[in-house]
Each structure stands twice: as structure tokens, then as C-alpha cells.
Amino acid sequence: MTKKKVTFADIAQYTGFSKTTISRYFNHPDTLTLENQEKIADALNVLGYRENKLAKVLANGKTEIVGIIVPNLYMHYYSEVLNQIISGYDKYGYKFIVFIGNGSKDTEKQYIEELLTYNIEGLIVLSHTISSKQLASYHIPVVTIEREDKYVCSVNTDNYMGAVQATSLLIKSDCDVLIHINSKVDPAVPSAKRIDGFLDTCRENQFPHELVEKDIGNTYAENYENLKRIVGEIEKRYQGKKIGIFMSNDTHANVLLNVLLHEYHYEGFQDKFKIVGFDNSPISAQAIIPISTVGQQIERLADEAMQLLVMQMNERKKRSPKALKKPIHKVITPILIRRNTTN
Amino acid sequence: MTKKKVTFADIAQYTGFSKTTISRYFNHPDTLTLENQEKIADALNVLGYRENKLAKVLANGKTEIVGIIVPNLYMHYYSEVLNQIISGYDKYGYKFIVFIGNGSKDTEKQYIEELLTYNIEGLIVLSHTISSKQLASYHIPVVTIEREDKYVCSVNTDNYMGAVQATSLLIKSDCDVLIHINSKVDPAVPSAKRIDGFLDTCRENQFPHELVEKDIGNTYAENYENLKRIVGEIEKRYQGKKIGIFMSNDTHANVLLNVLLHEYHYEGFQDKFKIVGFDNSPISAQAIIPISTVGQQIERLADEAMQLLVMQMNERKKRSPKALKKPIHKVITPILIRRNTTN
Numbered sequence: 001m002t003k004k005k006v007t008f009a010d011i012a013q014y015t016g017f018s019k020t021t022i023s024r025y026f027n028h029p030d031t032l033t034l035e036n037q038e039k040i041a042d043a044l045n046v047l048g049y050r051e052n053k054l055a056k057v058l059a060n061g062k063t064e065i066v067g068i069i070v071p072n073l074y075m076h077y078y079s080e081v082l083n084q085i086i087s088g089y090d091k092y093g094y095k096f097i098v099f100i101g102n103g104s105k106d107t108e109k110q111y112i113e114e115l116l117t118y119n120i121e122g123l124i125v126l127s128h129t130i131s132s133k134q135l136a137s138y139h140i141p142v143v144t145i146e147r148e149d150k151y152v153c154s155v156n157t158d159n160y161m162g163a164v165q166a167t168s169l170l171i172k173s174d175c176d177v178l179i180h181i182n183s184k185v186d187p188a189v190p191s192a193k194r195i196d197g198f199l200d201t202c203r204e205n206q207f208p209h210e211l212v213e214k215d216i217g218n219t220y221a222e223n224y225e226n227l228k229r230i231v232g233e234i235e236k237r238y239q240g241k242k243i244g245i246f247m248s249n250d251t252h253a254n255v256l257l258n259v260l261l262h263e264y265h266y267e268g269f270q271d272k273f274k275i276v277g278f279d280n281s282p283i284s285a286q287a288i289i290p291i292s293t294v295g296q297q298i299e300r301l302a303d304e305a306m307q308l309l310v311m312q313m314n315e316r317k318k319r320s321p322k323a324l325k326k327p328i329h330k331v332i333t334p335i336l337i338r339r340n341t342t343n
Numbered sequence: 344m345t346k347k348k349v350t351f352a353d354i355a356q357y358t359g360f361s362k363t364t365i366s367r368y369f370n371h372p373d374t375l376t377l378e379n380q381e382k383i384a385d386a387l388n389v390l391g392y393r394e395n396k397l398a399k400v401l402a403n404g405k406t407e408i409v410g411i412i413v414p415n416l417y418m419h420y421y422s423e424v425l426n427q428i429i430s431g432y433d434k435y436g437y438k439f440i441v442f443i444g445n446g447s448k449d450t451e452k453q454y455i456e457e458l459l460t461y462n463i464e465g466l467i468v469l470s471h472t473i474s475s476k477q478l479a480s481y482h483i484p485v486v487t488i489e490r491e492d493k494y495v496c497s498v499n500t501d502n503y504m505g506a507v508q509a510t511s512l513l514i515k516s517d518c519d520v521l522i523h524i525n526s527k528v529d530p531a532v533p534s535a536k537r538i539d540g541f542l543d544t545c546r547e548n549q550f551p552h553e554l555v556e557k558d559i560g561n562t563y564a565e566n567y568e569n570l571k572r573i574v575g576e577i578e579k580r581y582q583g584k585k586i587g588i589f590m591s592n593d594t595h596a597n598v599l600l601n602v603l604l605h606e607y608h609y610e611g612f613q614d615k616f617k618i619v620g621f622d623n624s625p626i627s628a629q630a631i632i633p634i635s636t637v638g639q640q641i642e643r644l645a646d647e648a649m650q651l652l653v654m655q656m657n658e659r660k661k662r663s664p665k666a667l668k669k670p671i672h673k674v675i676t677p678i679l680i681r682r683n684t685t686n
Contacts, residue, residue: 050459065440065461072426074625079422083415086443090450095457097408098441100429107433114438116393118408220628251629258631282417285563286594288601288631 006049015043062317066094066309067115069108071101071127075251076281077296078126081145084302085124092306094121105129112138121316122309125152128189141312143305148188153312155305155330156190162294162334163197163246166276169292169336170244171201173274173343177208177238181230181256182248183215191248194278198246210234216252223255231259244274244342250284253277253291257341261288275341290339297332304330349392358386405660409437409652410458412451414444414470418594419624420639421469424488427645428467435649437464448472455481464659465652468495471532484655486648491531496655498648498673499533505637505677506540506589509619512635512679513587514544516617516686520551520581524573524599525591526558534591537621541589553577559595566598574602587617587685593627596620596634600684604631618684633682640675647673 008022015022017040024031025040032040043049068086073079086096097120099111108129115123122141128148135142136151144154163180170178178198185192195211202209212234216226234243247253253275260269277284280295308328315321355362360383367374368383375383386392411429416422429439440463442454451472458466465484471491478485479494487497506523513521521541528535538554545552555577559569577586590596596618603612620627623638651671658664 073416073422073429074426076419079416082441083417083443086416086441087445089442089454095440095442095461097438098425098429099432099438100426102430111432118438220625254629258629261631283626283629286597286601286626288604 006044006047010047011040011043011049014047015039063119063121064094065097065118065120066122066124067097067099067112067120068124069099069101069111069127071103073100076283077249077279077298080298081126081302084299085306088302088306091303092310094306094310101127101129103127103129109134116140121313124305124309141309141316143309143312145301145305146190148186149190149327149329150188151327153308153324153328155301155308155332157296157301158331158333159191159193160197160200162278162296162336163194164201165334165336166246166278166294167198167201169276169338169342170246170274171205171207173244174242175244175274176241177210178202178244178246179210179212179234180246180248181212181214181216181227181252184213194248210237220255223252224259227252227256228259228263231256231263242272242274244276247275247277250277250279250281250291250293253293253341254283254287257287257289257291273341274343280335280337284337284339289341292339292342293337295335295337297335301332304332349387349390353390354383354386354392357390358382406462406464407437408440408461408463409465409467410440410442410455410463411467412442412444412454412470414446416443419626420592420622420641423641424469424645427642428649431645431649434646435653437649437653444470444472446470446472452477459483464656467648467652484652484659486652486655488644488648489533491529492533492670492672493531494670496651496667496671498644498651498675500639500644501674501676502534502536503540503543505621505639505679506537507544508677508679509589509621509637510541510544512619512681512685513589513617514548514550516587517585518587518617519584520553521545521587521589522553522555522577523589523591524555524557524559524570524595527556537591553580563598566595567602570595570599571602571606574599574606585615585617587619590618590620593620593622593624593634593636596636596684597626597630600630600632600634616684617686623678623680627680627682632684635682635685636680638678638680640678644675647675 008019011022012019021032022040025037029037068082070078070082073082082098089095097115097118101108108127112123116138120140125135125142125144126147132144132149132151142152144152146156167178180195180198182195185195199211212230214226214230216223245256247256257275260273264272275291277291277293280293284291284293308330351362351365354365364375365383368380372380411425413421413425416425425441432438440458440461444451451470455466459481463483468478468485468487469490475487475492475494485495487495489499510521523538523541525538528538542554555573557569557573559566588599590599600618603616607615618634620634620636623636627634627636651673
């Protein structure tokens with residue numbers, strides 16, 4: 001830990017140029033001859049000079065740092081989005097300071113304030129606690145992903161289309177009645193459109209259906225008990241019918257699958273129930289019976305988010321930047337993945 | 344996006360103090376009277392002054408930024424460690440720039456060089472590609488987690504103890520023979536001790552056992568085919584015996600469970616096979632039969648890593664910092680979690 005920092009004075013001494021010339025090399029290299037630029041570049045190599053980005057940042061304001069706020073990394077969806085965004089470093093060159101909100105609005109506000117003191121160039125927000133109006137008030141480029149986005153740019157999966165795909169697959173799987181189990185979702189949140197897509201598709205096909213809006217808890221044990229009770233009630237209501245169930249995510253679809261397999265034997269379950277999940281999480285492929293699901297194109301989602309952010313960040317660096325007239329909202333089509341819980 | 348930045352000149356004009364006084368307020372507040380400190384603090388509030396951490400950093404060298412390099416976020420273990428480390432912000436105040444290595448040594452070296460230009464104060468490394476000797480040569484505080492760590496400080500799970508716990512549980516579950524399935528692991532990697540713990544426990548108990556060292560692939564389909572073949576061979580060798588299998592991680596333990604349930608019916612499987620996994624990943628609790636496993640204490644692991652890093656970073660800020668005589672290696676005890684795949 002004793003490696004000495006190479007200073008402009010060291011470089012000047014080594015090359016025989018003045019410190020002013022060395023400074024010009026870093027800030028206005030085009031004012032030096034190519035020959036002298038090369039001499040200095042060689043000296044930097046020999047001396048092991050390490051560029052100080054922070055000093056440069058103070059001069060030009062480009063930190064190349066983007067802040068990201070995710071609600072948690074427990075849910076695979078968030079860790080995969082984060083994975084894809086951070087991997088965009090190779091393409092866009094931005095570095096990412098990551099915060100995990102854990103559902104606390106105050107903490108997230110404090111995070112953002114802290115990020116602003118680091119002159120971050122932009123912000124990607126996946127967590128739900130801070131309104132888009134508040135986010136817009138920070139006056140820095142923002143892109144949100146799958147959350148309320150009225151006042152800021154956003155990228156979302158086409159949740160409506162995903163629900164149409166899932167519901168249509170259940171209809172084609174010879175079901176007699178369709179059920180969608182979901183928590184009560186704020187209509188401003190993009191995933192609320194999954195409910196609309198389900199209801200509209202059933203109505204258009206004049207297909208018997210039921211929406212079960214219930215919070216089924218946050219742990220596997222709670223999910224299991226709640227889904228066992230809900231399935232018991234559904235079965236009583238639709239005796240002798242083949243029931244198609246569209247779950248709002250794959251984690252819950254897997255718990256439902258386990259409930260059904262423990263209550264019925266394998267053949268009995270396959271004859272009576274069809275299941276479609278949402279997200280294409282690893283669990284949907286690793287379940288004892290691989291689960292049909294609606295896959296989000298997370299790689300594209302992340303890339304579109306970065307493009308939208310880079311566009312805003314570049315605009316800001318212009319001499320007279322123009323604010324967007326209104327926020328841009330991009331939508332990514334999901335992909336239906338047919339596995340073994342549907343026909 | 345037109346909010347004007349509040350400068351020292353603005354604060355000086357508002358308060359009637361000189362710019363030098365304002366500068367002293369930020370750098371040596373104790374040289375001002377309490378009354379004057381309060382006047383300036385009030386002015387900052389009224390004017391909406393936003394601290395520029397980067398400017399401060401240039402003065403005192405404390406960026407409060409730590410770099411983290413993870414191999415990927417696909418595996419739950421890495422995303423959970425990252426989750427716990429980043430959540431340590433509340434306790435330690437450090438911000439984290441996160442990189443994902445995706446297995447490329449050159450990319451990871453480039454990341455580290457880039458991080459160093461940002462004057463990061465320390466580095467946490469979970470990826471395997473760069474040797475600890477190379478990491479030590481960067482001359483900044485480093486802590487590694489669960490990887491080769493000869494020349495740098497590290498925090499690891501007590502993998503040997505975990506394997507002893509798993510093997511002992513299988514012995515207690517009335518098995519006749521024990522199998523450990525693992526890939527060929529470099530002996531310098533901490534998880535290699537899982538193999539030692541398994542072999543030593545079997546030998547000490549003079550218990551029939553076999554080590555299957557095979558790479559079973561990177562996808563669910565590959566895992567499934569390979570494990571199906573391996574189980575077929577094992578069954579032929581140990582006909583009529585009760586077989587206990589210790590898997591090197593929960594993802595593979597779940598695939599094995601699915602193979603066995605598809606090949607045997609439920610009762611047949613329970614009579615003939617016992618399984619223990621490693622990690623306590625979500626899949627171990629969400630599997631069709633909840634899987635017994637060795638749980639890593641990831642929250643403690645992450646906290647010990649931060650403590651070890653903060654200790655080194657604080658030492659560096661002293662007027663005459665002392666280098667560590669030799670790297671410190673901390674070990675966290677794992678916790679055995681008994682579920683339904685053992686007695």
C-alpha cells in the first residue's frame with residue numbers, strides 16, 4: 001500500500017516539458033504536436049501514471065456513473081434486470097452505483113439525495129415507493145422499469161399482451177373455466193394490465209371466468225396455505241370441470257403446482273388443471289413439471305432502458321439542451337413459452 | 344433540467360461572508376464561531392445548496408465508494424451476497440459500484456483498472472478469474488468471498504464443517520451407502536473442502552461411500568440427463584441398499600429430486616433415497632419435496648466482509664498506515680436445515 005502516485009511534476013521532469021504542457025496534454029491534446037503527444041503518452045506508460053477520473057469529472061461534469069434503485073434482489077426478476085443493465089457496461093461504458101430499497105420510501109429518497117452529490121448522470125428506478133412526479137423533480141435523466149411512470153421515461157413489458165397470450169393458451173388447452181389469481185394491483189402499475197388482458201380475452205371469447213384478487217402472503221408457507229384454500233373453494237364451485245389457472249408470477253405458479261400435486265395424484269392433476277405463470281423465472285423450468293409461462297425479454301428491456309437514458313444524458317451535455325416535451329414510454333413484447341402444464 | 348447550481352459565491356453574497364469563510368465552513372468548520380456556522384447552514388437550506396462530494400473527495404481522498412465484482416447474478420448465491428453487502432450501506436455508509444465478470448479475466452482486469460481511476464477505497468471480489476496475487480498487487484484494500492485467497496483477506500463459509508453436517512445427517516437417516524456428487528474443484532477454492540469433509544466423515548465412521556467427480560453441465564436439461572445416467576449407474580452398483588446423496592448445491596439437488604420422482608413413484612423414492620443439498624437457496628424450500636440443505640449465513644458473511652474491508656480502509660486513512668503482516672481469513676459456520684428429503 002505504499003505505491004507512490006505519479007504527479008504532473010513527475011511527468012514534466014521525465015519528459016523535460018513544463019507542467020503547463022503536461023496539463024494541456026490532458027485537457028487540450030490537439031494543441032500539442034503529435035510527436036510531443038506520443039512522448040508524453042510513452043512517459044505515462046513508463047511511469048505507471050493512473051488517470052484520476054474524479055479530477056477530470058470536475059472539469060467536464062461527466063462522471064459516467066448511473067444510479068440504480070431496485071426494491072430487492074430476492075426476486076429473480078430484479079436480479080436478472082440488474083444483471084442485464086450492468087452488463088451493458090461493455091456497450092455503453094457507464095458504471096453503476098446500486099442501491100436496494102427494501103420497500104422504504106425514506107431510505108430511497110436518502111439514497112437518491114446521496115447519489116446526486118456524486119454527480120451521477122442518470123437514474124434507473126425499479127422500485128415502487130417514490131412517485132414519478134417526485135422523480136421528475138430531481139431534474140436528472142430518469143428511466144423507470146415496470147412501475148408507475150406518468151412523469152418520467154420508462155420501459156415496460158407489454159403486460160396486456162402477455163395476459164392475452166396466457167389466457168388464449170389456456171382456452172386452447174380445452175379448459176372449461178379460467179381463473180386468474182393476482183393480488184390487488186394499483187391500476188397505475190404496468191402489471192395491472194395483466195388483469196385487463198385476462199378479463200378482455202375471456203369476455204371476447206365469451207368464456208366462463210373468475211378473477212381472484214387476494215394477497216397470498218410473502219413466504220412459501222403462506223403462499224402454500226392460501227393457495228390450498230383458494231383451490232379448495234374453486235374446485236367446489238366448478239366440480240367436474242377442467243380448470244385453467246393463470247398465475248401472476250412463476251414463484252406462485254410453482255407453489256400452486258406443488259399444492260395440486262400433493263392434493264391429487266399426477267394423472268388426476270393433469271386431467272383437471274392447466275397452469276400458466278409469468279416471468280420465465282428459473283423456477284418455471286426447474287419445477288417438478290416444467291411450467292408454461294409468459295417470458296419477459298429482460299435483455300431487450302434492459303438495453304432499451306439504457307438507450308433511453310443515454311439519449312437523455314447526451315442531450316444534457318449539449319450546449320443548449322432541450323427538455324423532452326413529454327416522457328417516452330417504450331413497451332417490449334413478451335414471449336409465450338409452452339411447457340408441460342398446458343396442452 | 345434547468346435548476347441552477349448554488350455556488351460558494353451565491354452563499355457568500357446571501358450571508359455577507361467572504362468566499363474564504365464559506366470555504367472554511369466546509370473544510371474546517373471548527374475555525375468559525377458556532378453562530379456563524381449556523382448562519383451559513385441556514386443559508387444552505389434556503390438556497391438549496393447541494394454538496395458536491397466529488398470536490399470534497401479531491402481534497403480528502405475519501406470517495407466512500409467500494410467496488411464489487413461478482414461472476415454473475417444468475418446464481419441465487421451471488422445475488423443474495425450482493426443484496427446483503429449493498430444493504431450494509433445503512434450501517435457503514437459506503438456506496439457500491441457493481442461489475443459482473445461473466446467469467447472473462449480480461450474484462451475483470453479492465454473493470455478493476457476503471458474502478459481504480461474512480462479512487463474507490465476498497466474492493467470486494469466474488470469472481471474467480473483473477474489470482475489473489477494479482478489482486479494484492481493493486482495495493483488497495485481487498486476482501487474476497489468464497490474463492491482462492493492466499494494473498495488477500497477473505498471471508499468464507501466453513502465448507503468442511505458443512506460437509507460434515509450433511510454427511511452425518513445422511514448417516515443418521517439410516518442410509519447404507521453415501522454418495523457425493525460434485526464437479527472437479529480446484530483445491531485452492533474454499534468449496535473444495537466439501538469433498539474433504541465428506542470423505543473424512545465417511546472414513547471416520549467406516550461407512551461405505553463413493554465420490555462421483557463429474558461436471559454435470561450448465562443447463563437444467565444437461566443436469567437432468569447427466570444425473571439420470573449417474574443415478575442409473577449408482578442404482579445398479581448398490582441394488583437393494585438405501586442410498587444417501589450429498590449434492591454440492593441446491594440447484595443440482597432439486598434436479599436430482601425431479602429425476603428420482605420421475606423414475607420412481609413417491610413412496611419408492613422415499614424408501615430408497617435420501618438427499619442433502621448445499622446453500623439453502625429458495626429452490627430448496629420451493630421444491631415439490633422440501634430439500635434438506637446446509638445453509639450459508641450470508642448476512643453474517645457479508646457483514647464480516649464489510650468489517651474486514653472497513654478495517655483496512657480506515658487504516659489507510661491514518662497518517663502512517665501500517666500494512667497487514669499477513670492476510671486475515673475469516674470463517675463462518677454454516678447451519679444444517681432439516682427438511683423432508685432426510686429423516
